[in-house]
Structure formats: C-alpha cells, structure tokens
Amino acid sequence: MAVPTLTRTSPLPPGPRLPVLVQTVLFGAFRHKFLPALQRRYGDVVRLRIYPRRQVVLVGDVELIREIFAGPVGTFHAGEGNVVLKPIMGEHSVLLTDEQEHLRARKLLMPAFHGAALRGYRNMITELTRAELDGWQADRPFRAHERMQALTLEIILRVVFGVGEGPRLDELRGLLGHVVDVGALDLFGWHSPTLQKIGPWRRNREIAARVDALIHAEITDRRQVPDLADRTDVLSRLLTVPGDDPLTDAELRDQLVTLLLAGHETTATALAWALHELARNPVVAAATTKAADEGDEKYLEAVAKEAMRLHPIISEVARRLTRDVDLGGYTIPAGHTVLPSISMVHADPAHHPSPAVFDPTRFLGAGPASGTWFPFGGGARRCLGAGFSLLEATIVLEELFRRYRVTPARKKPEPTKTRHITLVPGDGARIVVHRRVGLGSAEAGEIA
Helix, strand or coil, X not given: CCCCCCCCCCCCCCCCCCCHHHHHHHHHHHHHHHHHHHHHHHCCEEEEEECCCEEEEEEXXXXXXXXXXXXXXXXXXXXXXXXXXXXXXXXXXXXXXXXXXHHHHHHHHHHHHCHHHXXXXXXXXXXXXXXXXXXXXXXXXXXXXXXXXXXXXXXXXXXXXXXXXXXXXXXXXXXXXXXXXXXXXXXXXXXXXXXXXXXXXXXXXXXXXXXXXXXXXXXHHHHCCCCHHHCCCHHHHHHCCCCCCCXXXXXXXXXXXXXXXXXXXXXXXXXXXXXXXXXXXXHHHHHHHHHHHHCCHHXXXXXXXXXXXXXXXXXXXXEEECCCEEECCEEECCCCXXXXXXXXXXXXXXXXXXXXXXXHHHHCCCCCCCCCCCCCCCHHHCCCCHHHHXXXXXXXXXXXXXXXXXXXXXXXXXCEEEECCEEEECCCCEEEEEECCCCCHHHHHHCC
C-alpha cells in the first residue's frame, strides 16, 4: 500500500481531484471497488468531496478509528454525519440527532432491545421464521435476499407495533419494500426538490408521504386503546414515557420509521450474504448444519458475524466534526465528516488473515482483536439493535439448517451491488434449498 509522506505544508489528507459529481457517483454506486483503489493509491486516510455539500475523510487505520469512537460526542457528531438519511428517517431520528437529543432518544428506545425484552423476542422470531420456511419450495432457485427481507420485516413489525395484521400494516408492509429498494442515484432525489418533481424521484416522494400518513394514523389510534400501559411493543412504550416530556407525533414518526427501515434491512442483507457463502462452501455449510442440530448458537452467531465481516452491509460510519481535529498527522477542519471505514478494516489481512475466505471459526474463542470488527459502529453511538440483529440471525440460521441444505443457483459468486447506503448481493443471493434426507415438511416444522 502506498502511504504518502506526512508534511505540515499539506495538513489535509490526500485524495483524488475528480469533480464532485464523479466522486459522488463512484462513492455512491461503486464504493466496493472505489474504496480499495483509494486505499492502494493514498493509504489509510483519504479525502473526498461528496454531494450534498460534504467534505469527507475516509479512515482505514484501526488506531485512528479507536480515537474517533472514543472522542467527545460534542466534537464527533454522528447525527450530522448521517445527514444523507435525513429526508427519509427524519430530523428527530436516533440516527440523525446528537448530544442531549440523541441521548434522550437512545434511552427511550434501549429498553426494547436489551435484557428481558430481547430474550422475550426469541419465541416470536422462531415462530415467524418457521412460518416463512413453510412457504419455501425445495429444489427451485429463488432470491434469498427477498425472502429474508420479508421475514425480518415481519419480525420488526411485531417488535414496533406488537401486531402484524390489519389493512394499514398490510399497506405499510408493501410501501416499506419500495422505500428500501432504491439505488444509490435515488439518493440525489432525497436532497433535490427539483428532482422530486419528476420521474422515479417523484414516485419515491409520494411513497414516503404515504408511509408518513399510515404511521401517523397508527399513532393516533394507538393513543386511544384502553390497555396502552400494559403493552410492550415499541410504539406503546414510547407513548407511555413517564414524566412531563412526552414525544411529539413528529418525534414518534421519525423513531418508528428508523426502526422499521434500519431494523430489518441490514439483518436481511447479512443473512442473504451468509446463505450466498454457505451455498458455495459445503464444508462450512456442513458445520453450520451440525451446529443447528446441536443448538450450538455460538457457531451460528459466528456464521452471521463472518458474513458481516466479509460483506459489510454498510461500508462506513460517519462523524461530522464540530471543531478542528488532529488525526494521523493531519488537521481535519471543523465541518468535515470523518468516515471510519468498515470495508477497509474488515478486508485488511493484518487484522483478518486470508480476508477473502469465508471462515466463521475466526469468531470462535478469543475472536478478532478489539476494534477490527465493527459492523454496528462503535463508541457511544454503537447500534442499539446489535444484540437483536445477532439473535435474529442466529435463530433464522438454526431453523433453516435444521430443515434444509443449501446449494447455489449458479456456482459463480454474485457481485456486490450498491442499493441506497447498503451493499447487497448483485442477483439477490440466488440459492436452491433441498429438504434434508428423512425430514418431511411436517417433521421439519416440529423439530424442537
């Protein structure tokens, strides 16, 4: 790797001199290829210019990333760093706020994803997974990503609303699928009122508006139920917050949309990548089947973690600087956004030997060194749903491999494709499932 010499005459990191539009397109639509090329050319600290109005610094050095995650939250604003999500998540989203406003939102949401609440989701996740698997047709190719999206959406709908049925939620279910199924170039429309008046960008705006209407209607109806205080779903919890500072409808909308979108898409993609790899690796697939039969959740969780390492769903996390910061010999000015690069670190052989190999055993025992695996971010802003996501992935893998063995629809690995801010299997992770010998559909569904 070519690492530039640090000089005080060039306090900013090096980077390409391409026009902003070109850098934005390369970063937005081809980052899985663009980032490795940048790292080879410029090293572990690279400066870019990205629409809308962002000067960003990619960071692939683990020690510098630790500094960023450990830095003062008043200096490293994660909410401002996620500004690209603001048009869809909303200004009050836990992902878009900073300091006291973020702390308030996080404290309100955290009880739904930790401790007893987290353990209480196990049976619900298991039941919904079995119902999903009952509908699969063996020996026929299909896109695993689509089915994992459908399953994880059902799960998060139950977590957020407590129920998954009804005409309003049926409509919402379909619309949310459209919201997440946007390409990198659709993001331009999120930030351009002009584009929102034409073509697909106008349609995206109309869908978002309808989602908002459905969410607000659900909030209004939920306020009126007589047993509100006894319910444990996220919406009911947020509506019964004690004290004299209840959430407004706008704040509720933003948190609910954030949970519905972020709470299912990333886990679905991680599971799709896991199935993509397991279908092409009979040895690891056999170990996964053995773990499923024996209830070895540590190994099953390691499979999910390795899928997230080899195929980062989100390429980087963001922190916008509120003041100048010295980082790796450079002075990064206030207003710049630093991007700790998950992709760079996860692919670094110094931290993960043979990084191109799918090997869940690297997460058994002591596992990778601290700070070298961070698909859920780090520091005070680490994703509050990390435990829920891993529990969900572990249960789905256990139920699936107790019932099926998996082969690829085609042997050639699928390319990575950028979809909005995530990196997904290029053809939807097409696989074929085969019923395991001796297991009929009824028997498979009854395995305990």
